[in-house]
Amino acid sequence: MSNILICISGSIAAIKIPHLVHKLSQKGYKCKVIISQDGLKFVTSIAISAMGADVYLDNSFEYNSYDQVMQHINLGKWANHILIAPASANTIAKLSQGFADNLLTATVLASDASKIIIPAMNKLMWKNSLTQKNLQILKHHGFTIWGPASGLQACGDNDMGRMIEVEEILEKFDTLINPQAHILSKKHIVITAGGTKEMIDPIRYISNHSSGKMAYALAEHAISLGARVSLISASSLPIPIGSTINPVISSADMLNASLKLAANADIFIGAAAVCDYTVATYSQQKIKKTKSVSLDLVETPDILKTMRATYPKLFIAGFAAETNNLIQYAKAKLINKQLDIIIANDVSNNKVFNQDTNQVTIINKDFTEFASGVDSKSNIAKFILKHITEEFNAKK
Ligand code: PMT
Numbered sequence: 001m002s003n004i005l006i007c008i009s010g011s012i013a014a015i016k017i018p019h020l021v022h023k024l025s026q027k028g029y030k031c032k033v034i035i036s037q038d039g040l041k042f043v044t045s046i047a048i049s050a051m052g053a054d055v056y057l058d059n060s061f062e063y064n065s066y067d068q069v070m071q072h073i074n075l076g077k078w079a080n081h082i083l084i085a086p087a088s089a090n091t092i093a094k095l096s097q098g099f100a101d102n103l104l105t106a107t108v109l110a111s112d113a114s115k116i117i118i119p120a121m122n123k124l125m126w127k128n129s130l131t132q133k134n135l136q137i138l139k140h141h142g143f144t145i146w147g148p149a150s151g152l153q154a155c156g157d158n159d160m161g162r163m164i165e166v167e168e169i170l171e172k173f174d175t176l177i178n179p180q181a182h183i184l185s186k187k188h189i190v191i192t193a194g195g196t197k198e199m200i201d202p203i204r205y206i207s208n209h210s211s212g213k214m215a216y217a218l219a220e221h222a223i224s225l226g227a228r229v230s231l232i233s234a235s236s237l238p239i240p241i242g243s244t245i246n247p248v249i250s251s252a253d254m255l256n257a258s259l260k261l262a263a264n265a266d267i268f269i270g271a272a273a274v275c276d277y278t279v280a281t282y283s284q285q286k287i288k289k290t291k292s293v294s295l296d297l298v299e300t301p302d303i304l305k306t307m308r309a310t311y312p313k314l315f316i317a318g319f320a321a322e323t324n325n326l327i328q329y330a331k332a333k334l335i336n337k338q339l340d341i342i343i344a345n346d347v348s349n350n351k352v353f354n355q356d357t358n359q360v361t362i363i364n365k366d367f368t369e370f371a372s373g374v375d376s377k378s379n380i381a382k383f384i385l386k387h388i389t390e391e392f393n394a395k396k
Contacts (some may be wrong), residue, residue: 002177003030005079005113006053007104010038012154013086013120013163018047020085020166025052027170032056032075036104038088058103072103076111081176084108086120086163089131095143096134114176116144120163122155146172183389185226190265191215192258192272192303194235196251200295201283209353210273212237217381218271219243225385230265232257234272251275251300258303262311267392269317270304273353308338315392317341317384323348330363340365341391343384362387 004024008014014035021031031053035045045055056071063069076082084091084104091104095117100106108115117138125131126148135145147164164172175182193215195208212235219229219240229243232254239245246261248254251274262268280296287293304318318339320330323346330344344361345352352358358380362370364387372383 002080003032003078004173005075005082005107005111006031006033007082007084007087007091007108008033008035008039008043008048009084009086009088009091009104010036010041011086011088011120011163012042014039014042016163016166017043017085018051020169021048021051021053023166023170024173027174032078034075034104034107036091036102038090039104056103060103072100072106072110075103075107076113079107079111079113081173082108082111082113082115083118083169083173084116085118085169087117089119089121089125089128092117092119092131092138093134096137114144115142116146116176118146118163118169119148119161121148121161122153123157123159123161126159126161144176181224182226184222184385187227187266187392188230188264189219189222189227189267189269190230190232190258190261191219191222191269192254192274193219193231193233194237195273196234196254196275196300197249198251198275198278198300199249199282200279201285201287203286206275206277206279206297208273208275209350211235211354212272213354213356214352214358214377214380215269215271216240217377218269218384221378221381221385225389227267230261232261232272251278251303255301255303255306258307259310262307262314265311265314267315267317267388268304268307268311269388270307271319272303273321274303275300302337304337304339315340315388315395317343317388319343319345321345321347321352327361327363327369330361331367334363334365340395341388360384364391 008017024031033048033053034056037058048055094105100109149162149164150160151162152158153161194212195210197205197207199205216237219231222229223242231243232246234248246257248257277297278300280298316339318337320333320342322329326344326346330342334342342363357374358377359374360372
């Protein structure tokens with residue numbers, strides 16, 4: 001886990017920092033905080049310490065030990081990331097010129113941690129060409145600048161200069177730490193799951209062996225990549241935490257839910273084993289047992305084809321579950337269903353349905369193939385989503 005040093009300079013936005021410290025500590029980050037003398041006019045060291053961080057102040061005239069004298073060096077070495085938040089125009093100016101006239105500026109100068117400036121100041125101070133020039137210098141020296149935001153300021157002005165909100169800082173920080181973890185942030189992914197059931201009479205149905213494990217693994221991983229996930233599920237597995245579940249039984253139910261949810265989706269993944277046939281006429285009463293019975297079956301509507309016809313711009317990923325001629329049949333489905341990508345799945349010898357492992361070949365629109373080895377469905381989900389994300393970004 002990362003060590004985060006937060007440096008508070010003089011701005012009213014300092015009152016938000018105890019909350020930031022609390023949230024970062026909750027996420028497991030270790031936090032230490034330097035408060036400049038001007039920062040102390042807006043926030044107390046007690047408010048910060050109460051949220052779980054050690055506080056360091058500018059009281060060098062009281063230093064009487066080696067550790068205290070070396071505080072700026074030690075803090076600078078300890079930190080993996082330094083957030084200067086709020087960063088006042090004055091502190092930005094000092095940092096841009098390499099000043100080391102207080103604990104805050106000395107520590108920043110003495111550290112090779114990543115440094116992030118989170119400005120907060122009056123709109124005119126922000127717009128001033130001197131501030132802008134200082135920020136350019138800091139950028140040139142590897143500092144990252146987050147914000148400011150526009151909005152109502154303490155002085156009554158309404159413009160650029162407000163410190164970005166704590167939630168935005170947390171989001172940006174998570175992305176900085178783990179860029180992969182947010183590649184699907186703000187994306188809505190709809191995933192179909194499980195084997196649909198086509199009722200013959202009140203007690204009998206046509207279905208298949210799909211458990212929903214592959215689709216749920218995709219949902220779980222998409223959530224961990226920051227996506228909002230809607231599952232349209234014919235499976236009875238426990239719901240992946242963080243997803244929205246839309247239970248369905250038949251292929252007609254699945255189609256209706258898909259049409260509704262795909263209206264605001266970015267990516268649609270057809271991982272369900274949708275029954276290809278349903279009975280022409282459903283019997284309201286239990287069909288009585290006879291020596292033989294024949295059922296008149298009709299084709300179910302193709303969900304993926306309907307999605308493509310309804311939402312021409314939607315990114316659609318389909319599966320091809322085959323027992324033979326895997327790649328050939330998968331390519332035919334890719335074209336026929338007008339998909340953006342297809343996941344060819346060899347389901348022969350009962351090796352995928354309701355199992356914990358899988359092996360797939362992903363085929364792009366230009367017929368490039370990417371084969372996975374045999375792996376857990378969780379790792380196969382990662383493999384699939386990596387390729388879906390790449391293709392999705394390339395299509396945008
Ligand atoms: O659920 P598990 O036990 O974990 O098993 C995983 C799985 C084998 C079900 C999964 O990996 C898989 O391959 N799902 C697709 C199964 C399937 O129905 O394949 P298909 O080749 O018959 O259909 C091709 C594609 O068209 C699929 O994306 C399917 O969802 C879709 N389809 C099929 C019929 C239909 N009426 N409408 C559709 O949209």
